[in-house]
Amino acid sequence: METTRRVGSGVEEVKISHMGPEGSGGFEPLVVLEFTASANQAAIEWLLAKLQAPKTEGGADLLVRTLFLQHNKETMLLIGASNERLLLAAELQEVKRRHRDGFFHEFTIQDIQEFVGSDDLESFFTQAEKQKLMMKEIENIRAAELDVHIPGYEDVRLYPGKSIIKKYLSREIVVQMFPLHDEEAIKRLGNEWYQPKNFFKLQPIHKIKQYFGEKIGLYFAFLGVYTVSLIPPALIGIIYFVTSWRSVYREALFAIFNLVWSTIFLEGWKRYCSELTYMWGTIDTATAKFEEPRANYHGHLGKNAVTGKPEPVYPKWKRSARFYCVTVPVISVCLWVAFIIMLFYFWMQHWADDVYAGNKGWINLMLVYVPTAIYAVLIGILNGIYRKVAKLLNDFENHRLDSSYENHLVMKLILFDFVNCFICLFYVAFYLQDRVMLNSFLSTMLVTQQVVGQIREAMVPFLFLRRRSKQLDDALERRKVVDQQTDSEDVDPAAKKQIVVESAMDVYDGTMDDYLELFLQFGYVYLFSSAFPLAALWAFLNNITEIRSDAFKMCRVFQRPFAESASSTGAWQVAFEIIGVISVITNCALIGMDPEVQKLLPSDVTAINVVLIFVAVEHCVLAIKAAVAYFIPDTPRWVQIEMARMEYESKQALQKEKMAAANRKKALLQKAFVKPASKSTML
Template identity: 45%
Template sequence: MSPKVRRQGFCGVNPLRPSKHCSGERALVEYPGGLVKAAMQSSERFTPLVVLELVSDTKEEAISWLLHRIRDKQHNGGAELMVEQLGHGEAAEEKQNPNLFLIGTSLQRLLSGAEDLGLFKEFNDGSMRGFTNANKQNFKNFHGDGDGFLSMAECQYIIKHELETLRAKDETHIPGYTQAKLYPGKSIIRRLLSKGIMVQMFPLHETEELKRLSFSWFKKIKLSVQPLDEIRHYFGEGQALYFGFLEYFTFALIPMALIGVPYYLFDWENYDKYVIFAVFNLIWCTIILELWKRFSATLAYRWGTLSRKKAFEEPRPGFHGVLGFNPVTGREEPLYPNVKRQLRVFCVSVPFVLLCLYLSLYVMMIYFQMEGWALSFHDEEPTFWTGILVFIPSIIYAVVIEILNLIYRYAAEFLTEWENHRLESSYQNHLVLKVLVFNFFNCFASLFYIAFVMQDMVLLRQSLATLLITSQILNQFMEAFLPYWLQRRRNKKLIRKVKRQQTLTDKELPLEQQVRLEADMSTYLGTFDDYLELFLLYGYVSLFSCVYPLAAVLVVLNNFTEVYSDAFKMCCVFKRPFSDPAANIGVWQLAFEAMSVIAVVTNCSLIGMSPQVKAYFPESEMQLILWTVAIEHGILALKFILTFLIPDVPKPIQIQLAKLEFESLEALKKKKMLETTELSKVQP
């Protein structure tokens, strides 16, 4: 038998139905090496879904204890999962890390985990309902024993949740590591990570499904929409919502781009005739975010995350404090006074952010000095080369901005970690706020200064074009060309390595090699940087595109390549990330809405500064200012009225959610009535 069908991914096409290639004597023939030895140690067959890696010198007593806790029954405090160590085999000769563990579980365990997590699945009547084992046969696509009912991403998310909620009982420390303290209720996985005993935990790719997704997603150039349902099925809702927002933002920019091209071509020299485009900006930035909320709600309902209730949020792995009892859960966990955290935020973090903003302002003043010197030099000797020299300060400033943003990002992460936030959501909110404030000031302060202090529309157009084009070139290099080059380089090494191994063994590549190759891939760090880039591009377009109408065209082209570069990285460069069952884009929705409010104020101010509007108030500048402020307040009021009038969730979905809530209340009433009836029968 030849393992050609299985050699590039984990064994078994369906993660819930392991094939005969995964265990026993047949496995010895199909997959020589450590995986087979591990599989033969277990009487139960399972398909590997998640890989857990420990450091190479992990002590044996710690490994034995961890494996026992993972395999132990739930009522004993274990995770009740199946786990086997990837054998040393040939990898040991190559001095690779041998402490890799393959984790899977039974179908029934996955179904019970889906019920515990409250996963929503499609019911036979077409509605989305929380899955329960009691009425599992009433769910659509649940046939037989439920094989294929859960996607592989959902299975891996369930296993990740079970591992992360694996808690210490009466252990005082991790066996063999007296410095790694434990206490009842402490998350074992998080302690292993914080003490550096665990290297990583990641889900395995399914190669055949990944090939199909790659082909329909980025391997062929097309102008159609992305396969969001397939992306969600493979990577989860969080990643699918990001790509959905990227696609929506790109399509929303097309009307502005179509208007901007002729507007730019026919008004090339008329820098002051931007009133019409500014009015269009006001309408555009007000409507698109409201429509996105409805679109994202439709996606979230279809994917079963809109009405899903989140479980009680656990403390972050990096959270530390004095051991105490949580008054909500009653569990023992670290406690840290909120007063100390607030002192760190307001006495250290806030002054640091203000200092960084001052340094950014100082750099901006240097840029204006360079700009003035270049312009004066060009005015004295107007040649082709001096004309090019005029753009040099803006290019240098754009590069410096990217460098400052990168340095500040590391500082913001360090400060936010030092603030010791208990919850991951609180940590993310504080980090996003720090990064957004600095990036907004760093990227837009010079444009505001040129527009409203210098009031130089020619320089504003030039600076905006230079900043936008330079930042996009740098981003495309970092996000598209560099990952592609690194992937090609890694592939060449892989080909040489595979040929050498096949020459030595004269056999097909085993699953063991696939696991080790994925372990060496880069780790996906989430959508933070991707959303930040879209936020800045949205700012460039919504704030000042009226003076440079081609901004929307450039952003559309950037987003088009962004889809393919991000898709390539997700499928070929990064490890597979765990599914993130998100219902929306989170705090970034508030960030974009705040930017749209600033855009209204900015565009109204630009309209008030235009010569066409000033001509109506030749003698009273104060009257012009009052009219501008009044119109701006009126548009903001209209914006908030539209926000109130346009429901975030479409009416049909509201009706479905209301029906589910009504049915839940009726079921609860019937249950109470039944309990009362049973109790009355028992009592004399």
């Protein structure tokens, strides 16, 4: 590695010869902080000092080098860490590593030799684990009492206990913070994951987890299991479509099968999820009372009542007041807007139907489907707006824990999108009671949203990637001339290109939107399965492409996200189960309102008795679902045994430690009470 200095700046300018470690103890940049071109130099130097300062002085104690690009006056901090610093961070963050006894234990430097892989400290952590450790350390640099504002920005005030890097990001002094890709590793993963030759092969879930972390690994595992689970209902739907067998008995049997099958799928997923998280060492993550606060969590600096560690404190009553006085009214307004837009859609549809009834031509026939297509696109736009509103409300509530923040955000998004996407279907099914219109509307909504989604998620990113790559190549060619005139001649073009290219990539926003898309699709498939049996087929075909397009985007389009731990799919598991319960009610109600079913009932049966009959049927189906869920254990037997063994071994180790401590204490006591031998005795 060779360095030069910019005249008069006092900031080191580093030219990197390659992106890996330079021999023993060499600098390996893992995380990049990119400042805006207009960033004040004092703010850059202050953050640089914080990153390099020892932990005892409130810093992160990381290795930092500065890269200055003369052509656009951009400054980037390239951040790395020594092996010793990474080991300390792993211990402070209570990271679990595989022990030589085969189980996962919290890592401690004192017992490092007892952990698998400790013989080679360079490869003890994967690159994703190193970047995750560093990200936590950077985010945990918090403002002290004397840190009033960011140097050079007197209007950007700092509050004790609040994350400094988050303030830099929110005020766009730092435009982004991202981990660097491992170009060789991502190329190998992409070849195995999204290449056409592997289109119908299983996903390399463990390799995905190793590169992107447990949270993203679990999402793609869930997507794969869910896609496979769509095959049985899709095959039955095809048989129904080909044979054109129209019967209320067929609808009832198909609906019951779907409702029970959805339970089998969700229970099977929980079993597979527990297997994966056990093998990854995240199945028994720490409880909320020991969880570290979010980096964006703010309040006056205090102490955690349980751990005694300093952390921001924010009164619970303030959070509740914000929720009931701000969040609830805003959500209510958004739901009311969704209802008004739905009514407007029906007015448009009624007008289009009247036009077609007056003149049944091809143009007017196409006009009949225009309102539904527009409404489907509009729903996607509204969902995007609602997501931004939900995030703003969630930030405003100031949740302490990442898990609590995510669960509240998930519930807001689910409520928004459920009403926005399904209120129209409920209106058609139970108010208008038009089965033909329900079938047409459901099929149009599902197919339109999936086609638009595939264009937005697969074709558009690919075209943007090609255009961006050409633009970057042209820009890099122009920069060569500028850099040769202003920078030293020993800059490695490949290293600089990697940083510049990745800084221009799209940012991956997390699994939230991906899960939400699957949640809505799950609702379309199961909520009204008796009305549109081909929904599972369309969902299956969409997901086959979705898996590979998402893989392509993760490997080629997006910046590398920071790895995140996960022990399950969290609130999404509950959300899918709720849809399963609602599906029982909607399908029983649809079948109950069918004219053929009404003919089967005695003529003297009152409306109240009809309702009671179908409530009883609905409760029977719910009982079947509950029985299926009860008799399928959430955790496989072998995982239960291994976890019991781990608990037993931990207790045995603790018992041995207590025995050893007792023996040491006994020896000290015996030594203290033994009288020294007399002189005569010695003679």
